[in-house]
Amino acid sequence: MATSFHEFDLIQWIRAQCPNSKANLIGIGDDTAILQPPLNCELLFATDMLMEGTHFTFPSATPERAGRKALAVNLSDIAAMAGRPHSALISLALPKSKGPEFAKAVMQGIIDLANEFQVQLIGGDTNSWDGPLVINVAIIGIAPESKSIKRSGAMPGDWIFVTGELGGSLPAHHLTFTPRINEALILNQTVSLNSMIDLSDGLTSDLQHILRESNVGAILDATTIPISNRLSSDDSNQVRLKRALSDGEDFELLFTLSPEDGKQLLNQNPLSINLTQIGEISSRLTAILQHPDGSQTTLEDSGWKHEL
Known part of the structure; x- marks a missing residue:
């Protein structure tokens, strides 16, 4: 028995x-x-x-x-x-x-x-x-005390950065990703972070949380979005970019800081993973995606949402 x-x-x-x-x-x-x-x-x-x-x-x-x-x-x-x-x-x-x-x-x-x-x-x-x-x-x-980083501190003129690469998480990465605990601590010790969020629902969706809480807008440069090699090279650049913006479950860090601190990170990355500047915070209360030809479109919130 x-x-x-x-x-x-x-x-x-x-x-x-x-x-x-x-x-x-x-x-x-x-x-x-x-x-x-x-x-x-x-x-x-x-x-x-x-x-x-x-x-x-x-x-x-x-x-x-x-x-x-x-x-x-x-x-x-x-x-x-x-x-x-x-x-x-x-x-x-x-x-x-x-x-x-x-x-x-x-x-x-x-x-x-x-x-x-x-x-x-x-x-x-x-x-x-x-x-x-x-x-x-x-x-x-x-x-x-007073050292935790919130979503509400982004200011016009801030540079927008992201860690790692984005897109293609669903086959396996969403089960095996490394939480960016150590990277966040290093960044917070190295520069003055104004706002930060982890990318769980997708860049387009999670960026909106920072913009709403900070009462600001943003302009992202489509050419700088770090697209993961987990995405198929057979897909068009447009499809790969869309997935990097909206797939979700990347669990990278999206943060903003002054241009002076941003230049410091670009000159000497203190992390063992990539850091990429992908745009700038603006006073205009909308999110804009700037394309390689110079044209601009409104950045749609296309990330993951649970239906109730």
Whole structure:
């Protein structure tokens, strides 16, 4: 007769993989965790829910990669604020048909990435049902007081930069991307960032968040958009550009800063990945795409949106 395996067995297994950190007074094992944040720091909170069939599918994803992505997208939100990740709570709705090894594999993907970025797993919830896998992560980050970077600080004349390359994420990159935690910290230590966001829904969509919160506009140069080699070279330049603008799930950083600081980054990139200036913030309250022939068109918000 097979030995039964229930939620408390899973919790005990997780607890054995995640010993308490000195940064927390109590982690897994009580009704709530108790944190001890560093002095003179502000706390950053974010949460994301990922659902099988929307954010990942099996078998193109593995349970480990699904779990990894669930934590990675939350780490990307902390990176967008130039914070350091501190702790995370994980809630799982597990398919009854998959069994305990599947549950452990999902958690192993989360645990491995948590260890890589020194994130303490401090609790959460587990349930099982007849539906697909659902993973919710609530993450806590820290930043020195008044040093976190918001969407609302962009100013006319700012240069717009992006890390890495854009487009073609859906075949695999959206499951394996590296959250830009370290890059955001280096940038924030090197120059004065005015605004920043991570590119989860696509450049055209996420740029709009900065523009609305800062009450500004933008002009992007189509010739400078860093198009990923994940996109097929058989596609036309127009198709490749459109996908770089709107595919989403790149999880790169989009940020603005003064021209003086922008020149510093162009002269000496402090990162191990590409940095590209793609445009400029304007006082005109619209987003414009400037084409190679000098013509301009309104930049349509063509990124990903969940339909309700």
